[in-house]
Amino acid sequence: MKKILASAGAAAAFFATAAAYAAQPTPWQTGFQPAATGIMEQIAWFEQYTLWFIVPITLLVLVLLLYCILRFRAAANPVPSRTSHNTLIEVIWTVGPVVALLFIAVPSFQLLTAQYSPAEEAKVTVKATGNQWNWDYEYQTEEPFSFNSAMLADADRAAEGKEDLAVYPRLLAVDNEIVVPVDTMVRVLVTASDVIHAFAMPAFGVKTDAVPGRINEIWFKAKKEGLYYGQCSELCGKDHAFMPIAVRVVSDKQYEAWAAQAKTDLSGANKALMAEIESTAKVAAAGN
Known part of the structure; x- marks a missing residue:
């Protein structure tokens, strides 16, 4: 049993070494390649960070579209509303995107600065x-x-x-x-x-x-x-x-x-x- 485990460990180590030896695209890959530099680690983090904004916003828009389609369709709303504006809604859809953009812009500018500002002289x-x-x-x-x-x-x-x-x-x-x-x-x-x-x-x-x-x-x-x-x-x-x-x-x-x-x-x-x-x-x- 010990010999089997030892052989399995050796094989795992070999394949791990081989995997590290050749970093390349893989079939059906949807994400980034494993980061090999500090900058790429920051890029990978920023991609995951922005998903916390992109996914909820996308779902919210989808829900609003479905709500409007169902709630204000001709069969359910034969007499359409004549409301021309709503101050609260206008404030929300102005302030909300601005806040979201600020949360995205600050780390984005930090990443751009890091990309164009090497920490040391090239050897x-x-x-x-x-x-x-x-x-x-x-x-x-x-x-x-x-x-x-x-x-x-x-x-x-x-x-x-x-x-x-x-x-x-x-x-x-x-x-x-x-x-x-x-x-x-x-x-x-x-x-x-x-x-x-x-x-x-x-x-x-x-x-x-x-x-x-x-x-x-x-x-x-x-x-x-x-x-x-x-x-x-x-x-x-x-x-x-x-x-x-x-x-x-x-x-x-x-x-x-x-x-x-x-x-x-x-x-x-x-x-x-x-x-x-x-x-x-x-x-x-x-x-x-």
């Missing part, structure tokens, strides 16, 4: 340039390096070591992910080379247009290591739906090793990083 800066239909990434370090990232073709999965569809899902996996360290402020400078694109990463709570000739700035600080997926979110042509974004969040040590090798051997750096992550995940699963 990593990446320039993302949208193309039809892929992304160019440039790491602006002391020795800058850049690479292209495009949707992973099925025929290339074996060569890239990305055959696991649970981790590298079809239409979302890319050949070269952005790699950033965990708990580190990252600045992303977003632009485009041809038409308007949009850089969106749901788990991070960031989204901004990529406009030719203009640079927009976003930032994030990922709290959890893992592989996160986003997509271009601005209609940009026939292959708009095939322009994914992937960000791999790793430890400081793993990031430094990857960045040092990626400057001269990007493919080798990616494979070495993937091998280390998979090895760590298996050790963690075995330990539990």
Whole structure:
């Protein structure tokens, strides 16, 4: 019995590790992806907070409509009222929405302020340039390096070591992910080379247009290591739906090793990083 429980615990730990390893959309998903940054946690909270206003207001309007339909229909009210106004009702439907809007506006402005006011200076800066239909990434370090990232073709999965569809899902996996360290402020400078694109990463709570000739700035600080997926979110042509974004969040040590090798051997750096992550995940699963 103990062996069965131990095996079940190990399996649960392994699948929990795998789940954290690849944050991505799920079938029939109606809510947000799990938050990986403080900003996304605030966005998720604000969404739930506004529902406390939206749901009651929607139900109230529905009830009022049904009441009016039934109470003032021709059969039940053959002689319609000639009342032109009601001061109390006018005061209520003026003051009520104003109060509700104030309760929504204050946390909304606080969230907007937090989104555009990073708490610290960025330690990593990446320039993302949208193309039809892929992304160019440039790491602006002391020795800058850049690479292209495009949707992973099925025929290339074996060569890239990305055959696991649970981790590298079809239409979302890319050949070269952005790699950033965990708990580190990252600045992303977003632009485009041809038409308007949009850089969106749901788990991070960031989204901004990529406009030719203009640079927009976003930032994030990922709290959890893992592989996160986003997509271009601005209609940009026939292959708009095939322009994914992937960000791999790793430890400081793993990031430094990857960045040092990626400057001269990007493919080798990616494979070495993937091998280390998979090895760590298996050790963690075995330990539990």
